[in-house]
Amino acid sequence: MHDNEFDFLIVPSRGAAPIVDACTVYWTSRRERSDHRGGLDRVVRSFLSNPITKAMYLPFTADIGNLDIGVSPRDVRRFWCRVVAGMLRAPNTDPFYNFYVYLRSKFCAHPTLEPRANTYQIDGIPRGRKFAFIDTAVSGQAICEIMDGFSEAGLDDVLYIIIIDLEGKRLKPLYRKQLEAAQQQNKAFLIYTKRLFTEDRGPAISGIWSVVFPELIEQMRTIVPEFRDLGCAGAGLYYWTVGAATAPSDTIIHTAVTLRRAALIRALIYSDHSPANEALKEYRGWIQRHDLFERRTTQEIARPRLEAALQVTPRDVQASSSHVVRVSISKDDADSVVRDFQKSRAAS
Numbered sequence: 417m418h419d420n421e422f423d424f425l426i427v428p429s430r431g432a433a434p435i436v437d438a439c440t441v442y443w444t445s446r447r448e449r450s451d452h453r454g455g456l457d458r459v460v461r462s463f464l465s466n467p468i469t470k471a472m473y474l475p476f477t478a479d480i481g482n483l484d485i486g487v488s489p490r491d492v493r494r495f496w497c498r499v500v501a502g503m504l505r506a507p508n509t510d511p512f513y514n515f516y517v518y519l520r521s522k523f524c525a526h527p528t529l530e531p532r533a534n535t536y537q538i539d540g541i542p543r544g545r546k547f548a549f550i551d552t553a554v555s556g557q558a559i560c561e562i563m564d565g566f567s568e569a570g571l572d573d574v575l576y577i578i579i580i581d582l583e584g585k586r587l588k589p590l591y592r593k594q595l596e597a598a599q600q601q602n603k604a605f606l607i608y609t610k611r612l613f614t615e616d617r618g619p620a621i622s623g624i625w626s627v628v629f630p631e632l633i634e635q636m637r638t639i640v641p642e643f644r645d646l647g648c649a650g651a652g653l654y655y656w657t658v659g660a661a662t663a664p665s666d667t668i669i670h671t672a673v674t675l676r677r678a679a680l681i682r683a684l685i686y687s688d689h690s691p692a693n694e695a696l697k698e699y700r701g702w703i704q705r706h707d708l709f710e711r712r713t714t715q716e717i718a719r720p721r722l723e724a725a726l727q728v729t730p731r732d733v734q735a736s737s738s739h740v741v742r743v744s745i746s747k748d749d750a751d752s753v754v755r756d757f758q759k760s761r762a763a764s
Contacts, residue, residue: 422546422547422548422575423470423545423546423547424470424471424472424545424547424548425470425471425472425547425548425549425550426471426472426474426500426547426548426549426550427471427472427473427474427550428474428475428476428496428549428550428551428562429476429477429551429552430477430619430621430622430624430626430739431551431552431579431612431622432550432551432552432579433473433622433623433624434621434622434623434673434676434677434680435550435579435680436471436550437623437677437680438677438680438681438684439684440471441677441681442681442684442685472547473624473654474496474499474500474516474654475496475626475627475628475652475653475654476492476493476496476551476558476562477492477626477628477652477740478490478492478493478558478650479626479628479736479738479740479742480492480628480630480633480742481630481736481742486634486637486638487633487634487637487648487649489558489561490561490565491637491647491648491649491650492633492648492649492650492652493558493561493562493565494561494565494568494569494646494647494648495512495643495648495649495650496562496565496650497562497565497566497568497569497571498510498512498513498565498569498646498648499512499513499516499650500513500547500566500569500571501566501569501570501571502514504545504571508764511640511642511643511761512642512643514761515636515640515651515757516650518757518760519651519653520653522727522753522756523653523726523727546573546574546575547574547575548574548575548576548577549562549566549574549575549576549577550576550577550578550579551576551577551578551579552578552579552580552581552612553578553579553580553581553587553591553595554580554581554582554586554587554612555586555587555588555591556580556587556588556590556591556592556594556595557588557591559576559578559591559595560590560591560594560595563576563594563598574603575603575604575605576598576603576604576605577604577605577607578595578604578605578606578607579607579609579612580606580607580608580609580612581609581611581612582610582611582612583608583609583610584606584608617709617739618708618709618711618713618714618739619669619673619708619714619739620669620672620673620676620703620708620709621672621676623669623673623676624654624655625654625655625714625718625741626652626653626654626739626740626741627652627653627654627655627718627722627740627741627742627743628651628652628740628741628742628743629651629652629742629743629745629750630742630744631744631745631746631747631749631750632651632745632750632753632754633649633650633651634649634750635747635750635751635753635754636649636650636651636754637649639751639754639755639758640754640757640758668706668708669708669717671702672699672702672703672706672708675695675698675699675702676699678695678699679692679695679696679699680692682695711735711736711737711739712735714735714739714741715733715734715735715741718733718735718741719733722741722743726743728745728749728752728753729745729746729749730743730744730745731744731745731746732744
């Protein structure tokens with residue numbers, strides 16, 4: 417990425433997050449060893465200049481359930497592509513990017529809800545910056561819809577790094593053709609893996625909680641002209657933790673994430689699989705003891721914290737089969753949030 421002059425990396429999915437995390441630690445340790453003769457200044461400059469250490473986490477999650485809200489997963493993905501385009505071109509005025517910033521400020525202000533920290537600042541990015549985009553794929557539909565969304569938004573100078581599950585056996589022919597065409601044009605790296613164990617497994621794997629607000633998505637598309645005209649909408653957030661770090665449940669998850677990171681790093685460092693297998697065994701044992709792969713565990717941990725911290729009263733908090741936390745709010749509350757956003761835009 418650095419050789420191709422890409423400035424930062426977008427991490428849109430919980431499946432890709434732990435892989436980026438492990439690669440960042442691995443790359444940093446290798447650079448520190450190779451740059452030690454140049455002293456600390458060289459190490460720091462090398463660290464800051466590489467896109468993998470400037471990762472921006474944006475929740476492209478489109479798992480909004482089977483609610484009849486007139487918004488498809490494709491519409492949600494198009495929304496996030498517009499967020500990126502607005503961030504790069506007109507961060508002060510773009511409605512899509514500004515809504516994401518507004519949502520962060522409104523729903524991430526409580527001390528027990530910490531938004532996933534971006535190691536690359538989301539504000540004030542110079543226009544025209546090139547970025548890489550890393551994601552996982554099973555059927556290929558989601559990543560191809562995102563690629564189409566970026567193209568629709570006029571963002572064609574993107575490097576896609578796509579980690580494909582089951583060695584591509586479940587790729588649908590239409591999406592395989594699109595991905596392979598992008599690879600032939602040097603716009604994509606396709607990485608085939610036997611089993612992508614990071615996919616849809618919950619925060620014990622990803623380290624990130626993904627939260628969506630379906631009713632708010634519906635109201636944004638209904639009320640805000642720009643959303644209605646383009647037919648796309650989204651309302652989602654990443655949380656690095658769902659509660660205070662001292663809570664027992666958070667300690668359990670943080671320990672799981674630490675064990676997972678150790679296993680991945682050992683797999684990167686050692687050609688002999690024994691160290692990685694030992695770490696994975698310890699990790700699996702921890703997961704099983706605490707039922708961290710169970711949807712109900714994700715829901716039980718997330719529900720009380722979200723109910724206590726959000727500035728609107730949830731009607732319900734559910735975890736999907738892929739461990740996305742869906743927060744249902746009333747139509748009146750969703751309408752109030754949208755109207756408040758419009759007022760804030762008018763006043764700025």
